[in-house]
Amino acid sequence: MNHVSALVAAIAFTFAGTAAQAATNLVANGSFEATTQASGTWDTYGHVAGWAAGPRGVEVRNNVVGSAFDGNNFIELDTTGNSFIAQTIATNFGEHYTLSFAYSGRPNTAGLRGNSNDILVMWGLKPVTLVGSNNATGTHQWTTYSFDVVGSLGHSTTLSFWAVGKSDSLGGSLDNVSLISNVTAPVPEPETYALMLAGLAAVATIARRRSRAG
Ligand SMILES: [Ca+2]
Numbered sequence: 252m253n254h255v256s257a258l259v260a261a262i263a264f265t266f267a268g269t270a271a272q273a274a275t276n277l278v279a280n281g282s283f284e285a286t287t288q289a290s291g292t293w294d295t296y297g298h299v300a301g302w303a304a305g306p307r308g309v310e311v312r313n314n315v316v317g318s319a320f321d322g323n324n325f326i327e328l329d330t331t332g333n334s335f336i337a338q339t340i341a342t343n344f345g346e347h348y349t350l351s352f353a354y355s356g357r358p359n360t361a362g363l364r365g366n367s368n369d370i371l372v373m374w375g376l377k378p379v380t381l382v383g384s385n386n387a388t389g390t391h392q393w394t395t396y397s398f399d400v401v402g403s404l405g406h407s408t409t410l411s412f413w414a415v416g417k418s419d420s421l422g423g424s425l426d427n428v429s430l431i432s433n434v435t436a437p438v439p440e441p442e443t444y445a446l447m448l449a450g451l452a453a454v455a456t457i458a459r460r461r462s463r464a465g
């Protein structure tokens with residue numbers, strides 16, 4: 252393979268790689284798997300990787316009182332009382348993102364009065380939604396929620412989740428938080444590839460003729 256052919260192959264490979272690139276989750280530790288929590292146990296932490304937490308911390312549970320939606324860990328925000336978590340994420344002003352997360356009411360909470368499992372979701376200073384449901388069953392009833400959110404003025408937006416139900420140490424479960432940009436990198440059309448490769452092939456031919464002549 253001469254230099255030009257190698258160049259053509261390298262460029263073709265690079266573009267194929269770009270086209271296959273998957274959407275990136277901009278939330279760090281969105282599934283709460285960064286904490287090493289023994290199976291069937293739970294603990295309250297001052298904070299977890301990627302997330303700041305309120306004074307009452309954040310409760311990480313490894314498949315105890317319900318299974319995780321993703322991986323082994325999920326969190327509860329009514330630790331010994333209502334708490335919250337927050338993460339500041341690099342965003343572009345005005346850009347649209349898809350925010351999604353899995354929520355379930357805590358198992359065996361049919362008898363609770365009021366809205367003990369409520370979680371308020373905030374994007375910057377804007378409320379996104381309030382989720383909350385009592386759960387009569389012994390297992391999680393996960394629902395994935397998705398919302399369109401827009402990057403705040405500046406270079407970042409703070410995403411936060413707040414336990415806002417009855418503050419009684421029992422709360423809703425949260426897992427699999429993700430934020431994905433709706434702006435996809437422009438992928439060249441197949442015709443563009445063909446044109447590019449034809450152009451490079453022409454260059455290669457000229458280069459070959461020149462090297463023969465010289
Ligand atoms: Ca998880």
Ligand SMILES: [Ca+2]
Nearest residue numbers: 329330420421
């Ligand atoms: Ca708790």
Ligand SMILES: [Ca+2]
Nearest residue numbers: 329367417421
């Ligand atoms: Ca509660």
